[in-house]
Amino acid sequence: MRRDASKAALLADHLGRCGDAAYNAAYRLTGNDSDARDLVQQAAVKALSHFDQFDRARSFEPWFFTILHHVFLDTVKRYDRRHVVSLDAETLLEGASWTDILPSREPGPLEELDQKELEETMQRSLNRLPADYRAAVVLSDIEGFAYDEIAAITDSPVGTVRSRIHRGRAMLRKMLETYQMAGEVRPS
Amino acid sequence: MTHHPDSEVLSAFADQELSLEERAPVAAHVASCPPCQDSLAGFQRIKSLAGALPRKTLPEGWSPLPQTRPIPSPWEWLKNARPTVWAPALGFALLLAVTAGWLFFPKHPETIPLEALLAAHDRYLDEGLLPPADLSSGSFSAKLASYEESE
Numbered sequence: 001m002r003r004d005a006s007k008a009a010l011l012a013d014h015l016g017r018c019g020d021a022a023y024n025a026a027y028r029l030t031g032n033d034s035d036a037r038d039l040v041q042q043a044a045v046k047a048l049s050h051f052d053q054f055d056r057a058r059s060f061e062p063w064f065f066t067i068l069h070h071v072f073l074d075t076v077k078r079y080d081r082r083h084v085v086s087l088d089a090e091t092l093l094e095g096a097s098w099t100d101i102l103p104s105r106e107p108g109p110l111e112e113l114d115q116k117e118l119e120e121t122m123q124r125s126l127n128r129l130p131a132d133y134r135a136a137v138v139l140s141d142i143e144g145f146a147y148d149e150i151a152a153i154t155d156s157p158v159g160t161v162r163s164r165i166h167r168g169r170a171m172l173r174k175m176l177e178t179y180q181m182a183g184e185v186r187p188s
Numbered sequence: 189m190t191h192h193p194d195s196e197v198l199s200a201f202a203d204q205e206l207s208l209e210e211r212a213p214v215a216a217h218v219a220s221c222p223p224c225q226d227s228l229a230g231f232q233r234i235k236s237l238a239g240a241l242p243r244k245t246l247p248e249g250w251s252p253l254p255q256t257r258p259i260p261s262p263w264e265w266l267k268n269a270r271p272t273v274w275a276p277a278l279g280f281a282l283l284l285a286v287t288a289g290w291l292f293f294p295k296h297p298e299t300i301p302l303e304a305l306l307a308a309h310d311r312y313l314d315e316g317l318l319p320p321a322d323l324s325s326g327s328f329s330a331k332l333a334s335y336e337e338s339e
Contacts, residue, residue: 172234
């Protein structure tokens with residue numbers, strides 16, 4: 001009992017340092033506060049029960065993000081039922097050249113949006129990404145992990161990580177343009 | 189490098205995730221190729237838009253871990269408990285103990301106050317309240333007599 005208490009105290013100490021980053025990633029993965037809390041809480045409970053497997057010579061954050069990622073994928077079907085289905089996401093790139101999909105260097109209307117609108121639009125686009133791509137983009141572009149760290153977290157080869165990030169970004173770009181064209185995003 | 193690099197390579201180039209051998213020819217090509225510069229800028233733009241999203245922090249006062257506390261030893265509990273906690277608990281425990289004792293301990297004949305019973309019996313006999321055929325001349329009187337003899 002006392003050993004469990006000391007494990008919990010140690011884990012709480014680690015989470016005190018990387019809890020915000022985990023919650024931020026969970027929020028961007030799920031798109032809302034309630035699901036983000038569920039995700040972080042489930043990951044914390046799982047981390048507690050597997051704490052003996054944590055190698056204390058290594059950094060805690062990637063280990064916890066690995067658990068978070070597993071929990072996310074375990075529950076992704078449940079999340080996707082509640083969010084917009086992204087069945088057509090894979091086809092977004094078909095038939096489009098990169099010059100069509102990717103923007104010019106000049107700042108476009110997206111940069112002119114106010115922060116709240118931009119956040120909502122980005123989050124909505126993230127929610128529509130397939131779970132693997134979403135995780136890769138969140139871990140890379142939002143949490144700033146290197147490719148080899150993401151490969152370890154997601155238990156995938158580095159080449160797969162590189163491909164997922166690339167395709168995720170391209171889809172994001174396409175979706176952001178679609179929102180703009182549909183008038184859902186109004187430049188301020 | 190004369191051909192355009194794969195867009196996946198450009199995406200990794202934007203992240204500085206190419207090896208030195210891969211990086212040099214891509215950098216040389218991009219420097220002189222406006223379409224690839226546009227592609228690269230597009231990846232960098234998405235990356236910066238995602239990175240500029242406001243950071244969410246754990247809600248105030250919320251902990252991802254279930255709140256668990258070690259169970260204190262009885263002595264620690266008593267030491268730290270306030271009288272408002274332990275006094276009612278102690279009273280309740282005493283009440284339980286008394287009730288349990290009253291309910292479950294057998295009442296042996298030795299515990300019956302025989303002197304009081306005898307005194308009452310004598311008084312009832314004196315006052316003529318007992319039916320003579322039933323008690324005063326029955327087995328009960330005989331038993332009492334034998335008891336008095338043994339005393």
